[in-house]
Amino acid sequence: xxxxxxxxxxxxxxxxxxxxxxxxxxxxxxxxxxxxxxxxxxxxxxxxxxxxxxxxxxxxxxxxxxxxxxxxxxxxxxxxxxxxxxxxxxxxxxxxxxxxxxxxxxxxxxxxxxxxxxxxxxxxxxxxxxxxxxxxxxxxxxxxxxxxxxxxxxxxxxxxxxxxxxxxxxxxxxxxxxxx
Numbered sequence: 483x484x485x486x487x488x489x490x491x492x493x494x495x496x497x498x499x500x501x502x503x504x505x506x507x508x509x510x511x512x513x514x515x516x517x518x519x520x521x522x523x524x525x526x527x528x529x530x531x532x533x534x535x536x537x538x539x540x541x542x543x544x545x546x547x548x549x550x551x552x553x554x555x556x557x558x559x560x561x562x563x564x565x566x567x568x569x570x571x572x573x574x575x576x577x578x579x580x581x582x583x584x585x586x587x588x589x590x591x592x593x594x595x596x597x598x599x600x601x602x603x604x605x606x607x608x609x610x611x612x613x614x615x616x617x618x619x620x621x622x623x624x625x626x627x628x629x630x631x632x633x634x635x636x637x638x639x640x641x642x643x644x645x646x647x648x649x650x651x652x653x654x655x656x657x658x659x660x661x662x
Contacts, residue, residue: 497560497650498553498601499637512541552636553603555650558658562603562629564622570615574654578604580647582639585623585630599639601647603629 519537523530554561554569560577561569585600605612607627615624623630633639 494650495556496551496554497647498631498643499551500549500563501635501637512545516541552631553601553647555654558654560603560651560654562622562631564615564617564624564629564631566618572603572605572612574651574658576606576609576612577651578606580604580644580651582641582644583630585632598633600633601631601636601639601644603631605629 515537519530519534521530523534550563551561552563554563555574556571558574559571560574561571563569581602581604583600583602584597586597605627609627613626615629617624617629620632621635622632637643
């Protein structure tokens with residue numbers, strides 16, 4: 483369901499979701515492993531629990547990470563998930579715009595570089611403290627004033643999505659201007 487730009491009065495909390503197709507594939511691939519763990523627990527409860535606990539925790543952690551939004555907004559900050567753990571909180575006034583690009587995405591064990599549609603977050607060049615931020619290169623690349631969020635880990639990216647992100651950014655900056 484498309485929402486017109488005029489209908490949006492304030493920026494939503496979630497701007498860019500994770501790749502739900504990837505999450506669904508992960509659930510499907512995890513089902514046999516979880517089923518095997520349950521069988522081992524039934525067959526040998528102590529050994530099964532010792533074996534199953536780390537497997538279940540790893541599957542749960544992976545699914546939890548994939549379902550988290552890649553870009554979000556919270557009280558004057560754009561939250562960028564560019565690494566595992568906490569999001570990087572960039573002041574919204576420093577984010578200039580969002581762009582769509584084709585970037586190489588590393589897939590598989592051999593890290594084949596397959597072109598993927600990605601999002602670039604442009605940060606004010608004058609904010610030198612934001613020129614280098616550590617990322618997980620499988621998720622994003624941070625180079626100077628540009629942060630490339632690899633599309634492999636995001637919801638499908640197109641021009642409409644980028645327009646929506648830029649509209650959210652405008653609304654967030656307007657909201658910040660009113661608060662100041």
